[in-house]
Amino acid sequence: xxxxxxxxxxxxxxxxxxxxxxxxxxxxxxxxxxxxxxxxxxxxxxxxxxxxxxxxxxxxxxxxxxxxxxxxxxxxxxxxxxxxxxxxxxxxxxxxxxxxxxxxxxxxxxxxxxxxxxxxxxxxxxxxxxxxxxxxxxxxxxxxxxxxxxxxxxxxxxxxxxxxxxxxxxxxxxxxxxxxxxxxxxxxxxxxxxxxxxxxxxxxxxxxxxxxxxxxxxxxxxxxxxxxxxxxxxxxxxxxxxxxxxxxxxxxxxxxxx
Amino acid sequence: xxxxxxxxxxxxxxxxxxxxxxxxxxxxxxxxxxxxxxxxxxxxxxxxxxxxxxxxxxxxxxxxx
Numbered sequence: 614x615x616x617x618x619x620x621x622x623x624x625x626x627x628x629x630x631x632x633x634x635x636x637x638x639x640x641x642x643x644x645x646x647x648x649x650x651x652x653x654x655x656x657x658x659x660x661x662x663x664x665x666x667x668x669x670x671x672x673x674x675x676x677x678x679x680x681x682x683x684x685x686x687x688x689x690x691x692x693x694x695x696x697x698x699x700x701x702x703x704x705x706x707x708x709x710x711x712x713x714x715x716x717x718x719x720x721x722x723x724x725x726x727x728x729x730x731x732x733x734x735x736x737x738x739x740x741x742x743x744x745x746x747x748x749x750x751x752x753x754x755x756x757x758x759x760x761x762x763x764x765x766x767x768x769x770x771x772x773x774x775x776x777x778x779x780x781x782x783x784x785x786x787x788x789x790x791x792x793x794x795x796x797x798x799x800x801x802x803x804x805x806x807x808x809x810x811x812x813x814x815x816x817x818x819x820x821x822x823x824x825x826x827x828x829x830x831x832x833x834x835x836x837x838x839x840x841x842x843x844x845x846x847x848x849x850x851x852x853x854x855x856x857x858x859x860x861x862x863x864x865x866x867x868x869x870x871x
Numbered sequence: 872x873x874x875x876x877x878x879x880x881x882x883x884x885x886x887x888x889x890x891x892x893x894x895x896x897x898x899x900x901x902x903x904x905x906x907x908x909x910x911x912x913x914x915x916x917x918x919x920x921x922x923x924x925x926x927x928x929x930x931x932x933x934x935x936x
Contacts, residue, residue, distance in 0.1 A: 630936030640934070655935025656903065658877040658928065661896035666931025670901050673932065683935045691908070698910040699903030699930055770936070820936035 616793050616815040618762055619708070619740040621679075623650030626810060626840045628681065628795065629833065630820025637672055639829050644676050647833035651681045653710060653818065656700055681742060683710040688723070690730045697734050709734065710742045710764065710797075710818075720770040720798075724751045728758060735759030744797050747781035749788055756792065763792060764818065767809065768799025771821045775805035779812070786813045803832075803839035810843025811851065876927045889916040891927065902931045 615622035629649035634640035644652060654673060659666045673680060682700035687693035690713060697709045713730055715723025722745055731741045735758050743755050747765040755763060765785060768774035776782055777799065786794060796809040797818040806817045819836050826832035874883050874891060885891035888904060888911055904911045905928040911919050 630934075632934040632936045634934070653935050655933045656930040657933035659897075659900065659902055659931035660877065661900070661929075664900060664931075666902070666933055667900055669934060670932040685935055695905055695908065695910050698912075699905065702912060703901055703903045703930070703932060818936075 618742075618793050623679075623816065624648070625650040625837065626816040626844055627806070627837050628653060628797075628816055628818040629823065630818065631669075631673070632820055633824035634829060635824075637669070640824075641672060641676065642830040643823055643833040644678060646830040647823070647837045649678055649837075650816065651679045652676070653681045653683050653820070654704065655683050655685050656696060656703060679708075680704050680706060681708050681710050682706065683744075684712045686714070687712060688714050690726045690733070693726070693730045694733050697730075697739060698737075701739065707738055708740045708742065710744060712744045721766070722746060724748065727751070728754045731755050731760055732758040742795070747778055747785050749785060752785060752789065756789070761792070762795065763789070764795045764797035766798040767796045767805065767817075770798040772799050773801025773822055774799055775801055776808055776812075779808075782809075782814070783812055803835040806836050807839040807843035807846070810840050811846050813847055816840075872921060872923045874921055874923075874925055874927060877929055883921075886921055887917055888919040888921060888927065891921060892916065892929070897929065900931065902929050904929055 625648055627647055627649045628651045629647050630653045631640055682704045684693040684696040687696055693713045701707055713723045713726040714720055727743055731743050734741050741760045742762050742764050743760050744764050745751055752763055768777040793815045795816040795818055796814050800806055800819055801822050809817050823829050823833045874881055883891055883894055885894045907926050
């Protein structure tokens with residue numbers, strides 16, 4: 614059965630960011646290759662004479678993929694809440710990927726501000742996708758605020774390090790079996806995405822790994838295959854790990870050649 | 872009247888937020904606005920008066936992760 618994100622199924626477990634591509638054409642090629650379930654977008658100041666945002670919006674509309682606006686770069690609850698309101702009006706969706714950044718080196722979430730902003734926005738009708746850590750207590754608080762999806766980090770944003778805390782992510786999955794979980798941030802190569810889906814995560818959000826690849830469109834396609842492989846692998850019920858070898862070729866009937 | 876828009880100061884004739892956007896050439900653009908740090912919905916721009924020294928933010932869709 615399809616996992617529902619606030620009642621909506623996604624066409625793919627791949628969420629793709631739209632930032633940092635070498636050109637709009639390369640972004641378009643990457644989205645067409647990845648066929649993501651959503652693309653993430655943001656808001657920035659617009660100068661009347663340049664209208665760069667209008668051109669970007671035309672491109673996104675042409676691609677026809679649902680958008681998930683973010684509050685990237687916000688460091689306070691007030692900034693994040695105001696940005697979410699502006700995003701709701703501009704993008705015409707009540708979905709918001711809520712980021713309240715707490716630390717400049719790791720760009721890790723300020724989980725205290727995150728919980729507060731999530732509560733304010735949920736009460737105001739937003740469907741909040743909180744960028745969080747794998748902390749179980751914070752996750753509980755976010756769900757209690759009205760969040761129906763959690764987006765824990767794999768590793769610091771843009772680091773490409775993969776799943777830094779597999780144990781923590783596994784625990785989060787086990788604690789909240791019915792909550793859609795998305796690994797957001799830090800994935801670098803397709804195998805990281807496959808691993809997240811194998812752990813039972815419902816989706817991954819990728820940006821830098823595709824945008825900064827030598828060939829973004831091919832990397833986008835690779836990630837799209839990886840999430841599919843990971844999802845199928847999870848559904849097929851993987852074997853259990855063991856510490857010692859166990860021969861896969863039957864021993865019985867082997868010729869005596871000693 | 873001096874109004875700061877996205878950190879640039881403009882000397883404008885506009886007396887409301889809607890008039891300001893028109894005067895600066897934002898007509899028809901897909902944008903959102905904030906006045907002194909508070910979100911102002913599109914429908915309220917015409918009824919939002921400006922005063923000297925106010926700070927306006929105008930944002931539009933942009934690439935994001």
